[in-house]
Amino acid sequence: MTKIATQVTIRHARRDDVGAIVLMLADDALGRARELLDEPLPASYVHAFDRLDADPNIQLVVAQDDSGAVVGCLQLCILPGLSSRGASRALIEDVRVASHCRGRGIGEQLVQWAIAQARARDCRLVELLTHHTRVDAQRFYERLGFQRSHVGMTIRF
Amino acid sequence: MTKIATQVTIRHARRDDVGAIVLMLADDALGRARELLDEPLPASYVHAFDRLDADPNIQLVVAQDDSGAVVGCLQLCILPGLSSRGASRALIEDVRVASHCRGRGIGEQLVQWAIAQARARDCRLVELLTHHTRVDAQRFYERLGFQRSHVGMTIRF
Numbered sequence: 001m002t003k004i005a006t007q008v009t010i011r012h013a014r015r016d017d018v019g020a021i022v023l024m025l026a027d028d029a030l031g032r033a034r035e036l037l038d039e040p041l042p043a044s045y046v047h048a049f050d051r052l053d054a055d056p057n058i059q060l061v062v063a064q065d066d067s068g069a070v071v072g073c074l075q076l077c078i079l080p081g082l083s084s085r086g087a088s089r090a091l092i093e094d095v096r097v098a099s100h101c102r103g104r105g106i107g108e109q110l111v112q113w114a115i116a117q118a119r120a121r122d123c124r125l126v127e128l129l130t131h132h133t134r135v136d137a138q139r140f141y142e143r144l145g146f147q148r149s150h151v152g153m154t155i156r157f
Numbered sequence: 158m159t160k161i162a163t164q165v166t167i168r169h170a171r172r173d174d175v176g177a178i179v180l181m182l183a184d185d186a187l188g189r190a191r192e193l194l195d196e197p198l199p200a201s202y203v204h205a206f207d208r209l210d211a212d213p214n215i216q217l218v219v220a221q222d223d224s225g226a227v228v229g230c231l232q233l234c235i236l237p238g239l240s241s242r243g244a245s246r247a248l249i250e251d252v253r254v255a256s257h258c259r260g261r262g263i264g265e266q267l268v269q270w271a272i273a274q275a276r277a278r279d280c281r282l283v284e285l286l287t288h289h290t291r292v293d294a295q296r297f298y299e300r301l302g303f304q305r306s307h308v309g310m311t312i313r314f
Contacts, residue, residue: 018239021239034240035240036242042243044243045243048243051245055214058237058238060238060239077236079250080205080209080212081232081250081251082175082232082251083192085192085199086199086206087205089250094240118314119314124314127310128310128311129284129308130308131307132307138308138310144312147312148289148308148309148310149309149310150289150311151286151287151305151308151309152284152285152305152306152307152308153285153287153298153303153305154282154283154284154303156282157275157276157280
């Protein structure tokens with residue numbers, strides 16, 4: 001079955017999007033173990049939203065479909081630094097597409113938006129970490145021009 | 158030959174450290190191709206320093222030995238975000254030790270400082286990308302508790 005591409009609008013997330021975003025973050029095996037979907041949503045999520053929303057170097061965006069529903073998200077950080085002649089670099093995190101909307105080009109529109117932003121902000125590098133088990137994600141990013149150039153290493157407390 | 162550990166002082170970088178830091182960034186095969194060691198140093202480095210120095214979420218630190226010489230550096234970014242119940246995460250970048258001082262525990266002191274900072278700032282994750290060819294670096298990070306959990310993917314413009 002060929003799925004039809006869904007053209008989405010990408011806009012900055014608002015406080016009232018936090019619930020929809022956390023639902024998407026929780027909607028896979030890795031995320032389920034990490035998130036907490038209590039009702040009401042734990043205040044830590046809203047506090048985190050306020051912190052990132054106040055940071056001019058961080059953009060949390062959502063993909064919104066024609067009906068106004070939030071069907072994807074992505075966080076982009078523009079990080080100044082000395083290396084590469086003082087060029088900022090862009091870090092992409094928390095890319096998610098609602099499970100019932102996958103395969104429709106929504107993730108691609110989000111990531112292409114982020115790449116365009118990185119260019120507009122004079123970054124010379126876009127980087128991201130993807131869990132080694134997310135093989136589909138790695139293929140997706142390769143298709144968009146990313147290289148598997150690095151090892152992503154983490155400590156989780 | 159066993160090298161003697163060098164106890165260093167870790168302090169925030171100042172504008173007049175930029176030259177020493179760029180020398181370390183340029184001092185390996187990957188860095189040499191990316192940096193520009195003109196005299197005077199290209200203004201883009203100093204502008205980048207001013208940008209990162211103004212960002213409360215970014216700490217560029219240097220390791221200074223007893224003689225006052227800068228012998229290492231590390232950049233730590235504390236990134237707010239919604240995932241993991243709204244916990245910030247810490248990103249370590251641009252870890253370097255001057256080539257004549259390697260093997261003396263300086264890199265370890267820098268990274269342990271960053272891990273302690275991440276804990277103090279309530280992060281639940283410390284992450285970094287290391288080029289797949291930097292096999293020694295990967296062993297070094299594993300020894301400090303990092304796992305090779307992710308694939309690091311990049312686009313360079």
